Amino acid sequence: MSTLRTLLLAALGALLACASAQAEYPDKQITMVVCFPAGGGTDIAARLVNIPLGEALGKPVVIENRGGAGGNIAIAAVKRLPADGYTLLVCSSAYVVNPSLYAQAAYDPLKDFIPVMVMGASPNVFVVPTQSEIKSMKEFIEKAKASGGKMNWTSPGAGTTPQLAGELLKLRTGIQMQHIPFPGAGPATNAVLAGQVDLYTANIGSVQGLIDGGKVRPIAVTAKKRWAPLPDVPTLEELGIKDADSDTFQAVYVAAGTPQPIVDRLVKELTIILARPDTREKFDKIGLPVVAEGPDMFRKRVEREVPMFKEIIDKAGLKIQ
Incomplete structure (x- = not known):
């Protein structure tokens, strides 16, 4: 009985500690690991939200660029780190492409990360x-x-x-x-x-x-509807070419296993930031309109695009060793 009591107390203590950590989140600096070098589209998108996100959370959110292998180096690095919400992955559509394109892509896009927010897409x-x-x-x-x-x-x-x-x-x-x-x-x-x-x-x-x-x-x-700055340019679907729409998106992820309250907090703050007119104007200027797709829509995007790009890559014979 004493052994059972000890185990129950230990489990309760762990739960309370976890709940306390989530309630206090964040209590230290957060790092945004960007899949590509500074100056590219993914990096610029991350830098449009990291400072306001830090202000909203009350702790700095700093950028760490880990370019290489088409984004795989950054993805693998974040996958190895604790799933505690203190390391965010910022990656482009490469996230859904790489598992089919790179023989050495060591992650499962449907299982190893939680999709938090698609910031913008064009x-x-x-x-x-x-x-x-x-x-x-x-x-x-x-x-x-x-x-x-x-x-x-x-x-x-x-x-x-x-x-x-x-x-x-x-x-x-x-x-x-x-x-x-x-x-x-x-x-x-x-x-x-x-x-x-x-x-x-x-x-x-x-x-x-x-x-x-x-x-x-x-x-x-390749959009589902005509692009506002190019109103006279038709979509592929208008031309009778079905199932050929695609875009390039920039998004935020956390490692699988990150506590749901932390994910919810990140989603809430990013949604508020991306709804601000000044943020939307900045994204428009880099040709990446805000879409603000939360976890549910984002997950459906990943589930749709991973097999779509696999089909393209396999049939085109594209593979990077």
Whole structure:
């Protein structure tokens, strides 16, 4: 009986300690581990919320950039740390892509993390050089089919969501075109401006300035509905190309096992921050409109996109060792 009593008291003590820790959360600095180096879209999105989040929580929220392996280094690092809410993972759509793309991605996107909040998302856009004779996606598809696979296209890099959007276009329309790889958005953009490629798939935020300046011609977007800054550019679905919408999102996660009250607190504060007009204006300026998808919608997104990207990657034969 004394042994049972001791065990019960120990269990009660542990529960009380856990409840106390949650009630006091946070009582120290919180770290946002960003999947990519400073200056990129994921980093900028994190820096738009870390200071106001720290103010709301009463403790500093600092940024730690852990780039490398397409985001896998940061993801693996956060997975190994205690699930106590003091380390937040900030990652792009790479989170749902990497398990299928990288042979060494050592995490399960459906089990190892709790989706907290999709901060913002923007679709991809298909553009052609202004000197191109192609004026629409319909014309491009017709020409690609007639060329017998001789037409080419490019994207910001291997395994990026813009490349996968292009692969999805091929999959849904049956066209063949050669992907010309470039080491990043800069060289790829230069090739488009020089008229060296037939089609460029990019995140809208990265080419909006080129579109506004008349340097490239947009022919379709991958959004579910038309993009407000490009009201005359049709969606793929409008063109009869079904199940081809995709976007690039930036989101916050915590490790699986993080106490629910802590998750709820983070969701609450991020929702308030993302609803502020000044925050929305800042996100709009970087081409990443606020969507503020909470845990339920975010989880459904992950459950939908993981198999979608796996299908694309497997059929395109894309794999990084």
